Amino acid sequence: MLFKSPSVELKAKYFSLVETEEDHFAALYDVARDPNIWTQHPASDRWKRPVFYEFFQLALQNELGCFTIADSRTSKVIGSTRFYAHDPLDVSVRLGYTFLARQYWGTGANQLIKRVLLDYSFKYVESVYFDIGESNLRSIKATEKLGAVFWQKAEEGKSVYLLSRAAFLSRRPSLVSV
Numbered sequence: 001m002l003f004k005s006p007s008v009e010l011k012a013k014y015f016s017l018v019e020t021e022e023d024h025f026a027a028l029y030d031v032a033r034d035p036n037i038w039t040q041h042p043a044s045d046r047w048k049r050p051v052f053y054e055f056f057q058l059a060l061q062n063e064l065g066c067f068t069i070a071d072s073r074t075s076k077v078i079g080s081t082r083f084y085a086h087d088p089l090d091v092s093v094r095l096g097y098t099f100l101a102r103q104y105w106g107t108g109a110n111q112l113i114k115r116v117l118l119d120y121s122f123k124y125v126e127s128v129y130f131d132i133g134e135s136n137l138r139s140i141k142a143t144e145k146l147g148a149v150f151w152q153k154a155e156e157g158k159s160v161y162l163l164s165r166a167a168f169l170s171r172r173p174s175l176v177s178v
Contacts, residue, residue, distance in 0.1 A: 012116040017067035027077035042133040092127040147171040
């Protein structure tokens with residue numbers, strides 16, 4: 001499975017995703033320091049620099065990689081997302097820790113970005129799971145728009161949503177075009 005690699009660069013209409021590097025911290029924190037991004041998130045204090053720095057360091061250590069998202073029209077960094085918890089027995093991976101600048105909320109950006117990530121991941125896995133805080137209605141709605149369905153409750157007030165390859169491919173034409 002080839003998730004983390006400096007050569008992996010994903011492109012969606014208007015957006016590029018590149019492997020996160022140490023020098024992306026300032027640009028990512030510039031987005032993440034907006035407290036409104038984290039209001040529905042279990043880690044609602046992630047806008048604080050020390051908390052975000054720890055989050056960022058864990059992203060760099062993530063064996064499956066983390067992507068820095070940029071608006072390809074402006075080259076401005078607008079957020080981040082990552083793969084994690086690959087399960088070779090279940091032929092699955094988890095996708096999450098996504099955050100986007102508020103100006104991109106409600107624009108279809110999340111669907112475009114997630115679609116390219118899902119197209120890529122379904123080359124290697126049969127299922128993608130999303131861990132979402134139960135009160136994070138924005139993320140729940142966005143994930144359901146992709147075709148994911150509630151799968152089970154998890155620890156710490158989170159729910160797990162599941163998207164199978166078959167379900168994703170069956171809905172793909174109805175997703176935002178790339």
